[in-house]
Amino acid sequence: MYFCAVRTKDESKIAAIYKATLSLVKERGLAGITMSDISREASIATGTLYIYFKNKDELIKALFCECREKSAKEYFAGVEATESFEEKMRTVFINIVRYKMTHFDVSAFLEQSYHSPFVCITDLKKKQKALNPLFALIEEGIEKKKIKNVxxxxxxxxxxxxxNEMVKKAYFSNKKLSSETTGQLYAMFRDGIR
Amino acid sequence: MYFCAVRTKDESKIAAIYKATLSLVKERGLAGITMSDISREASIATGTLYIYFKNKDELIKALFCECREKSAKEYFAGVEATESFEEKMRTVFINIVRYKMTHFDVSAFLEQSYHSPFVCITDLKKKQKALNPLFALIEEGIEKKKIKNVxxxxxxxxxxxxxNEMVKKAYFSNKKLSSETTGQLYAMFRDGIR
Amino acid sequence: MYFCAVRTKDESKIAAIYKATLSLVKERGLAGITMSDISREASIATGTLYIYFKNKDELIKALFCECREKSAKEYFAGVEATESFEEKMRTVFINIVRYKMTHFDVSAFLEQSYHSPFVCITDLKKKQKALNPLFALIEEGIEKKKIKNVxxxxxxxxxxxxxNEMVKKAYFSNKKLSSETTGQLYAMFRDGIR
Amino acid sequence: MYFCAVRTKDESKIAAIYKATLSLVKERGLAGITMSDISREASIATGTLYIYFKNKDELIKALFCECREKSAKEYFAGVEATESFEEKMRTVFINIVRYKMTHFDVSAFLEQSYHSPFVCITDLKKKQKALNPLFALIEEGIEKKKIKNVxxxxxxxxxxxxxNEMVKKAYFSNKKLSSETTGQLYAMFRDGIR
DNA sequence: CATGAATGAGACTTCATTCAT
DNA sequence: CATGAATGAAGTCTCATTCAT
Structure with a gap:
């Protein structure tokens, strides 16, 4: 028997748990991690996980929502309302690529969760409010006849x-997506929709 | 001395095991299936699984390879060498969409396996010989200046x-991809690359 | 489906099964062998084992009895009724050592079986008829006051x-028991009882 | 910040596990016990076994080493340096007999383990440091010409x-070794070596 | 709150035995 | 008789979750 320090409930622990989970899922896949793994990676005790999350399902689900919301917000960083449609679209596209490359763990986790027994289909179908600005942008493009009417x-x-495909490919071949490649990619995207 | 018949390994069982696994993974995800589930779904005994596969890992890995190879072959069905580049590309594109829609279980399984602890990265990196014809077709397009030089x-x-994205979306919203949507999709693809 | 040769019940198979079992038990211990192992080692099919023995228990038990009987017989090889007690005792002692060294698998198997769940205590308690001559010899020695009256x-x-101890030791240290050592051993034995 | 007590690994559980294992092996033999049996006998959960031992092999191996070391220590209990060689030898002999009779489970376990798949031969060959005093005593006897020069x-x-043989025999015939028999036995031993 | 030992249901896997061929 | 694929009960081991400290 020994004694350990006790602190008041510490919101930063949730961040540590999320970070640990993302890192492990990136490495081993969602099917390959245990609560024990997560607690070790987050440098906390197993029991502590259950203070912050009811069970494994809830942990994964909560992280799933967190990732969805958070990433969506990043996509619109630095986009000014005064810019032209083309400029805005390009910025958003680049943002998405950049975010997914620098947060590959988030990307991998989201894809894994999609078919997992942890996240149920009904949850998935909920439209993501956070993506509304992106919808708005696309609708703007269609209205202004910059985009095909689909x-x-x-x-x-x-x-x-x-x-997603491109980022996955880049990651698994251990390459960065060069700005040249990203540019070519954007060109394909743009030419495809207009 | 006379001769007697002997039961031999029934290779059709492997197909049954594969089918059962794909079906279950589609429903519950790779993380949600057990060897017990698979054997029940395939209507065989648990022990029988271990006659055909050393363990769960090997089963998943073998199925992964099988799926990769088999699907690639389907993509070129009905493509005639005499056709124009455009015609061939269109046929292949439609084939891929159709195959992935009608074999959604294969699609889902492959995506799930990608980050799973069962399939190791080195296996994944192996270029798929089966995709060579597709590479050749793309190269033909580039040479003939039908495709951007990337x-x-x-x-x-x-x-x-x-x-992949489109098929996933269609599947989860319980819709077939109408030939109109598929057409629009192909148009985007074609416009993007040329 | 293929065809295999069929012979009439072949008593030599029992010998093959015994030999295989002894060899495996020597290497891996009684707890470490399976019916599958035995059949492979004996170059027959698993099912064939069950033609000759009702089940694993019976196989082990039968082999146990076989080993007990057979080894006891060897101990009296070359002993002439005309010899003196001392000569007979010495010959028997040497025979036992030699038999146990050259048939270490039998020795190991018998010791293993002793405490095993296969051979029940009541079986063990049955006096071994085969050892009667040895008892007789000892009684002769006591009567003739060549041996302590115990x-x-x-x-x-x-x-x-x-x-047993000596043979085990020799075997595990990969040495033969030299005739010098065997002689010293016999001297100890003889001095101990007279 | 304050402090709270934490349950620590309970080393007494190891003793309970050892005790349970010895008891079961004595009854059913090494080949006849399961991890489930051990946990039940030790009144703990199956999973708990795996907190203290990596797997069944390690449990058996650890117990084997424990038994070897512990028993050797008992053999020299009550032996005074001032005693004559004869006295010391006799005390040790009686100690060994007594220990093996009162700890027959240990005796049986050690013999079982010897050929088992759990304990590897290389482990067995390691000289037992714990037996050094016994070696020393024997060497003393040889030097003082109390023992044959072997x-x-x-x-x-x-x-x-x-x-070992005698204890085994006594145990299986449900008899105690009377001090008379033990005395006769010691006489044989002593006469054999001098 | 925090800890991590303890739990036991359930997963993976083995293997004695059966049975169609 | 002989075969070895098939079976499924039972064994080993894992891991989500609990709880005493």
């Missing part, structure tokens, strides 16, 4: 399909 | 990114 | 205790 | 061979 959904899928 | 890899990722 | 059982245990 | 190893094997 369902905005289709454009969104087209956009994320391209980016 | 790395064939990039075009491939662009292609699969679009298709 | 229970013949005690002498027997004394004899086998010494030999 | 390898000390041989004397040791002779000693243990006799004792």
């Amino acid at each position: 369902a905005p959904d289709l454009v969104l899928s087209y956009l994320f399909g391209i980016v | 790395a064939p890899d990039l075009v491939l990722s662009y292609l699969f990114g679009i298709v | 229970a013949p059982d005690l002498v027997l245990s004394y004899l086998f205790g010494i030999v | 390898a000390p190893d041989l004397v040791l094997s002779y000693l243990f061979g006799i004792v």
